[in-house]
Amino acid sequence: MRLQYSPNVKIIRVPCSGRVDILHLLKAFEDGADGVYIAGCMEGECHYISGNIKARKRVEYVRKEFETMGVDPDRVRMYNMSAAQGPRFVAVAEEFTARIRELGPSPFVKS
Amino acid sequence: MIVAQRKPLEEILEMVKSYNKILLAGCKGCVTVCNAGGAKEVGILASTLRLARKKDDRPLEVDELTLERQCDPEYIETLEDKIRNYQAVVSMACSVGPQFIAARFPGTAVYPALNTSFMGGAKEHGVWAEYCQGCGDCKIHLFGGLCPVARCAKSLFNGPCGGSSKGVCEVDKDTDCVWHLIVTKLMEEGKLDRLMEVRPLKNWVTSRDGGPRKVVREDLKI
Numbered sequence: 001m002r003l004q005y006s007p008n009v010k011i012i013r014v015p016c017s018g019r020v021d022i023l024h025l026l027k028a029f030e031d032g033a034d035g036v037y038i039a040g041c042m043e044g045e046c047h048y049i050s051g052n053i054k055a056r057k058r059v060e061y062v063r064k065e066f067e068t069m070g071v072d073p074d075r076v077r078m079y080n081m082s083a084a085q086g087p088r089f090v091a092v093a094e095e096f097t098a099r100i101r102e103l104g105p106s107p108f109v110k111s
Numbered sequence: 112m113i114v115a116q117r118k119p120l121e122e123i124l125e126m127v128k129s130y131n132k133i134l135l136a137g138c139k140g141c142v143t144v145c146n147a148g149g150a151k152e153v154g155i156l157a158s159t160l161r162l163a164r165k166k167d168d169r170p171l172e173v174d175e176l177t178l179e180r181q182c183d184p185e186y187i188e189t190l191e192d193k194i195r196n197y198q199a200v201v202s203m204a205c206s207v208g209p210q211f212i213a214a215r216f217p218g219t220a221v222y223p224a225l226n227t228s229f230m231g232g233a234k235e236h237g238v239w240a241e242y243c244q245g246c247g248d249c250k251i252h253l254f255g256g257l258c259p260v261a262r263c264a265k266s267l268f269n270g271p272c273g274g275s276s277k278g279v280c281e282v283d284k285d286t287d288c289v290w291h292l293i294v295t296k297l298m299e300e301g302k303l304d305r306l307m308e309v310r311p312l313k314n315w316v317t318s319r320d321g322g323p324r325k326v327v328r329e330d331l332k333i
Contacts, residue, residue, distance in 0.1 A: 023151070023154050030158055030162060068119070068121055069163040070166070
């Protein structure tokens with residue numbers, strides 16, 4: 001299965017989505033990302049029991065802060081998919097890219 | 112430990128709106144343990160403030176520093192050579208920290224980023240509860256190791272009151288009635304007769320009723 005997905009999606013591999021911290025999400029925006037999403041395993045199927053649940057809560061935290069500062073919270077998303085769902089990975093990459101394109105460039109980057 | 116919570120982002124942004132370079136100072140004491148103002152929380156708030164201000168096209172330079180403690184003058188002293196580089200200091204310690212900084216560096220704008228909540232402990236990961244009110248005259252040994260001052264909404268010494276229902280306080284359905292716990296525990300231990308003892312009234316002078324308090328230890332003074 002050699003599926004194509006948007007080349008703008010930069011993948012950062014972590015051992016578990018539970019490794020992703022609030023600060024990682026924020027730093028990505030500080031470094032110029034237009035949007036950040038976490039692709040974690042299906043809920044209930046985490047090898048480390050609750051890594052993906054923790055990741056979702058961290059995403060929710062950042063979304064709330066973004067709302068407060070007047071930034072569309074959709075710039076940060078949590079998605080769940082299994083390692084066997086290649087087509088879903090592609091669909092999510094496309095969906096997120098489309099949404100971010102709709103929202104436009106990062107409001108944190110000023111030219 | 113002292114349990115604190117971060118203030119809402121809007122409030123902190125309002126505090127720093129007129130500045131463009133601030134120091135965000137955390138504390139490695141209680142607020143690190145209750146995940147409110149340690150190095151990690153300093154990092155998160157600093158990043159959030161930078162982003163919020165970048166978005167408004169008014170960049171804010173935020174330097175991060177986490178002091179060993181903000182409630183001891185020797186650690187506040189370490190700010191001496193740095194503080195003049197900033198227009199304001201935002202402290203992520205309990206309210207003792209910003210007060211110490213403001214007292215040591217007059218003229219410096221100091222802001223609290225946390226709301227100091229209470230003295231308590233972790234019930235579970237991410238949940239803290241109040242266990243002590245600092246009344247200055249501890250009596251928990253008389254009540255099965257449970258504190259009726261801090262954990263009873265009325266600080267009763269002869270509860271439970273009529274607001275206790277099925278072990279829950281009428282003030283909040285998530286709050287145990289401490290008097291229910293006290294009576295149950297003493298019953299289980301066969302020590303219920305302790306509650307029948309007549310004791311002198313508690314002297315509240317050691318509490319806040321006597322005004323701001325101070326502890327002086329002559330043996331430790333230099």
